[in-house]
Amino acid sequence: MPRSPRRLTTLALVLAMFLSATAGLAHGGEEGEVDALDLATQAVAFLRAEPPDPTSAADRIEDALMAEAAPDDVDLRLVEAAGIALERGAEGEAIQLLERAAGIEGEPLGPVVTVTITPGTYVVLVVAALLVGLGAFGLGARRGRRVQPAAATGAAHG
Amino acid sequence: MAERSGAAPGRGFWRAIDERVGISGLKYHVPDHAQGLGYSLGAITLVSYLVLVVTGIWMGQFYNPIPDEARASLRYLLTSAPAGLFARNLHYWAANAMLLTALLHMLRVQYTGAFKRPREANWLVGIGLLALTIGLVFTGSVLKWDQEAVEGIAHNVEIANLLGGVGVWFSPSFSGSIPILTRLYIAHVSILPILLAALFAIHALLVKQHGLAPNALAGRDATTRATAGEPSRGTFLGHLGVAGLYSLIGLGLLVFLAVTVPAQLGPAPVEGIELTKPWWMFLPVFAVENAIGLGGLLWASVAIFLALALVPLLDRSSYLHPARRRAILLIYLVFAIVIVGLGIYAKVAPGADHLGMGG
Numbered sequence: 001m002p003r004s005p006r007r008l009t010t011l012a013l014v015l016a017m018f019l020s021a022t023a024g025l026a027h028g029g030e031e032g033e034v035d036a037l038d039l040a041t042q043a044v045a046f047l048r049a050e051p052p053d054p055t056s057a058a059d060r061i062e063d064a065l066m067a068e069a070a071p072d073d074v075d076l077r078l079v080e081a082a083g084i085a086l087e088r089g090a091e092g093e094a095i096q097l098l099e100r101a102a103g104i105e106g107e108p109l110g111p112v113v114t115v116t117i118t119p120g121t122y123v124v125l126v127v128a129a130l131l132v133g134l135g136a137f138g139l140g141a142r143r144g145r146r147v148q149p150a151a152a153t154g155a156a157h158g
Numbered sequence: 159m160a161e162r163s164g165a166a167p168g169r170g171f172w173r174a175i176d177e178r179v180g181i182s183g184l185k186y187h188v189p190d191h192a193q194g195l196g197y198s199l200g201a202i203t204l205v206s207y208l209v210l211v212v213t214g215i216w217m218g219q220f221y222n223p224i225p226d227e228a229r230a231s232l233r234y235l236l237t238s239a240p241a242g243l244f245a246r247n248l249h250y251w252a253a254n255a256m257l258l259t260a261l262l263h264m265l266r267v268q269y270t271g272a273f274k275r276p277r278e279a280n281w282l283v284g285i286g287l288l289a290l291t292i293g294l295v296f297t298g299s300v301l302k303w304d305q306e307a308v309e310g311i312a313h314n315v316e317i318a319n320l321l322g323g324v325g326v327w328f329s330p331s332f333s334g335s336i337p338i339l340t341r342l343y344i345a346h347v348s349i350l351p352i353l354l355a356a357l358f359a360i361h362a363l364l365v366k367q368h369g370l371a372p373n374a375l376a377g378r379d380a381t382t383r384a385t386a387g388e389p390s391r392g393t394f395l396g397h398l399g400v401a402g403l404y405s406l407i408g409l410g411l412l413v414f415l416a417v418t419v420p421a422q423l424g425p426a427p428v429e430g431i432e433l434t435k436p437w438w439m440f441l442p443v444f445a446v447e448n449a450i451g452l453g454g455l456l457w458a459s460v461a462i463f464l465a466l467a468l469v470p471l472l473d474r475s476s477y478l479h480p481a482r483r484r485a486i487l488l489i490y491l492v493f494a495i496v497i498v499g500l501g502i503y504a505k506v507a508p509g510a511d512h513l514g515m516g517g
Contacts, residue, residue, distance in 0.1 A: 034430065041428050045305055048425035049433045056433070104426075113236060113243070113420040124244065124417050131410030138403040 037074040039064035040102040043082070047095045057094070058086050075101045187390040188397050191373040199263035201401030202408050204358070206256035209412065210294075213249040214347065217242065221301065223343035228303035229426060236423065243420065250421030251412045253298060257291055257439055259408075264288065268469060268490065271478040272371035274382045278470035280364040283357055285466050290354045292439065297346035299437055300339065304424030306434040311338060313512070316452050370397075374478035381476040432511050435504065442497045445504035452512050465493060 034042075043060035046053040061083040065076060078101035085094040099105075176182050191197075220239040222231035235242035264284060267273055273281035300307040300314070315338070318325035330338040373388055374380055424434065436444055443462070446454035473486045480487055 038430060042431045045425060045428035045431055046433060049305065050424070053433060113422055115418065115420055121417055124413060128410045128413035128417070131413065132407050133410075135403045135406030135408075135410065138406070139400070142400065142403070 034063075034067070035069035035071055035074075036064040036067040036076065036079070037071050037102055039067060040074055040079050040082075040098050041104065044095055044098045044102070044104065047086075047091050047098075052091060054086055054091060058083065061086065061098075073103055077101075181395070184395040184398065185393040186369075188370050188392055188394050189373060189388045189390045190392065191375070191388070192370045192397055193392050193400050195404055196266045197370065197397070198401035198404045199259045199266060201398065202405050203256055203259040203263060205402075205405035205409065206252045206259060206412075207354070207358075209252040209409065210249060210256065211351065213245045213252065216245045217249060218347060221343075223301065223340045225303065225337050225339050228301070228339060232302055232423065244416055247416035247420050248412060249298075251415045251419075253295055255408060255412060257295060260288055260291055264466075265494075267371075269480060269487070270371065270374035271382070271473065271480075271483065272374070273470050274371075274473070274476065274478065275470075276382075277364070277368050277371065280361060280368070281470055282467060283361045283364065285463060286357050287354060287361060288466075289463065290350055290357065294346060294350045294354070295437060295439060297342045297350065300342055301346060302423055303339065303427060305427050306424050306436065308427035308429055309432050309434055310436065311342070312429075312432075313452070313455065314338075314342075317456050320453060320456055366394075370394075372478065374480065376479075378479045378481055380478045382478065383476070433509055435509060438501065438505075441501035441504040443500075445500040445507070447512050448504065448507065448510045455512075462497070465490075 039060045043057040043064065046057035046060065061079055064074070064079050065083070078097050082094040082097035082101065085091075085097060217235060220231060220235040220242055222228060235246060237243075267281065267284070296310065296314075300310045314328050315330060318328035321328075326332055328338075333341060372380060372382065376388060435441065443455050443458040446458035448454075469490070472489075473483060475482070477483060
């Protein structure tokens, strides 16, 4: 009987190792033909990523300029200008140029969600403090109630 | 009659409610060792879940789970909907709190041997609850429809392909008329919460059935049988009161975080590239995926859950004190260190292309 858990563990480990190995073999994929519009859009994503990846973005811009498939709705002159801007280190400008080139309705640069302090913020902070205070007071009161009888018992024994 | 007229109004109301719903059934005695924070973690997890339900219902009034509309509706939620930004931030932090307290709860149960006979089934139910919680985190993280979300769905689809017939539901081809984002939204707001509520009900019933586990630290000879002479001055209802007070403190901290540290929304999604990393809870399996490819994500998850499920089988002696269970605790400590180490490695290591998309 004591052997069964050991056997189960060994079996599970062997199974996990086998599955990992087969899964590893299954890994991989084939790249399809990507057109200039998609490449320009991907370059924007690399520049907007946190942290930004200008090297991959520059690769995508280069690929976009050399892509065989270039739909009419991508302006390759702007893509080229974005590449030059990126070489200068002007990532923000490159993003705007690429978004114009690809006809993307761009979002403002920087984090989408920011903290704005309003009077309501202070109200919520007071509520947060009240909740913490109420919980701490309740726990303190309970502890006091538990200690009191024990102390009284101790005094009686003393 | 005389008794009724003499009772305080509040007490009479309480008695009337109790007569109908039987709250006093929860007034059974529990051992003193269970009245601290360590034994309140499960209840705090439940409170986090309730916060998620309430904030989720509110956000559901403004969120549109159609791919073309999702991001715009989320931006509306964050910028124009009443209390939308606050609800989303609170939802985000409550999700973190739920998973963190669930993991700490499991650590406490494992350290004190509270999963031992006759509580093995409840340990397995707890693992089911953890799996559903992670499912909720994943489906929730793709709803924001940013770069991380699109990459998450791409992983979801590839895993579905790896699973073959078993994974068909997770594949976009399962339904020709409803996009996978919408189906994951349905899973997030109805299927998974209902399953979680049902499993939690079983979890709570089994706690009631077996009572709280004996004190593992009472002495080296503490066993799964209730420790003789252990004081049990409090009741389970009182224990819930203590857990409620800890939850109030936790709720206050969540509200504070929701106001001061907002949940971010990543850049607009672009398909065909892979450049983000997932939430902290997925980082350990992400590290394995970095090392051995996409399948690593699946099989590392299977291995972790299998290791958790085996706990009651591997640690079957009736002793509870950690000193009597050193070997098994050491094995699981190493296991936990490896998981945390993998997570840290994935956080600092450069991202890798797992789906053959470039990046």
